[in-house]
Amino acid sequence: MDQWFIKIDREVTADGSPPIWAGGIYNFRKAALKAIDGVKWIPDWGINRIKGAVESRPDWCISRQRTWGVPIPAFYDAQGNPILDATVVRNVAALVEKHGSNVWFEKNATELWSLVKPANWSGSDAATKSNDTLDVWIDSGSSSRAVLMRRAELHHSTHTSQPSTPSWQADVYLEGSDQHRGWFQSSLLLSLAGNGAAPYKTVLTHGFMVDEDREKISKSKQAGYVKPQTAEAYIKEWGADVVRLWVARRITAATSSSARSASGKSAKRTAASATRCV
Known part of the structure; x- marks a missing residue:
């Protein structure tokens, strides 16, 4: 059987007629790059990462x-x-x-x-x-059409939306920096092809939890690797308020943070000091 692809640089549709993207652009890749410019990226380096991913990607094999x-x-x-x-x-x-x-x-x-x-x-x-x-990225990348467009209660009201902004467009997509080549990109391409616009107004990239050596926490690590505890374990050891304080102090956009006991102890001391001040 055939393999199925989405041609990223196709200039015409299957019947020979040109597709009309926003701004009169006739090329899918160019249309995607233009749409990226209309999105707010936090941190601002996110725009360079996703542009690089779109510029360099081959045709998308979806089968x-x-x-x-x-x-x-x-x-x-x-x-x-x-x-x-x-x-x-x-x-x-x-x-x-x-x-x-x-x-x-x-x-x-x-x-x-x-x-x-x-x-x-x-x-x-x-x-x-x-x-x-x-390809499973079709599933997740179609969420704007499967969820946002089909649920009227998620639409922006007409008096709060800009005239040029689709009422179904999400305020923000939030995921890790690895998703510039994943969910952020598949969502953009599928929404642009099916809906004529990006699925989001803003994209916020978060960091990751890493181990004490600042290496990625992974289930594929070799035997003997002691992975950090679950959130429940930290709450049991330090208390929920200390965990909240630790997250508020250390987790920022696109910054990975180490899950180590010293950090929790520091947050616990800070919480204790704040309690005494109160």
Whole structure:
């Protein structure tokens, strides 16, 4: 079966007509770079990181050969040619909306085709279907459409929104600095392609918890690695207020902080001093 891609530098759509992005831009990559300029990035170096990621990224391969995930709704005719039709895809989406994504795997190609084939279809009928699944970044990157656009209570009221700002646009996306190549980018590309605008007004990047040697805390560390305790363990040792104080003092945007006992003891002394002053 075919691999499926989103072409980042495609100048025309599948039927040969040019896509019209904001500002009359006809190139997906250029449209994404322009949209990045309209977002507030905290810290400000975040804009350089995501621009670098978008500028250097290859075409996005969105198909995976896994036994689980969201299916790619692709049919093939008897000659193995893909059937590319927007109505068919929308009909599959409606079927999944009603029965869940497993319906794609539970029914064979003939059964599925009978349920999603457009009434006025004049092309070849489907003989087989794809068993590939979508890249998981499609799932998380579609959150603006799956959540924000579908829930009216999350929309901005008309008197608080700028005329040029979509009412569904999120105020802020918050994640770690590794997501400039991940969620921040996939969300931007999918929202721009499907909705015509970035999904967020502001992107705030946070740091990470690291060990006493300032190395990343990872489940893949070798045996014998003593990982920091859970939040519950720290609360039990120092108390919730001390943990809150430690977080407020040490955690800032894009700054990683070491989870070590000395830091907690320092915060505990500060809390004790503040209590005496009160």
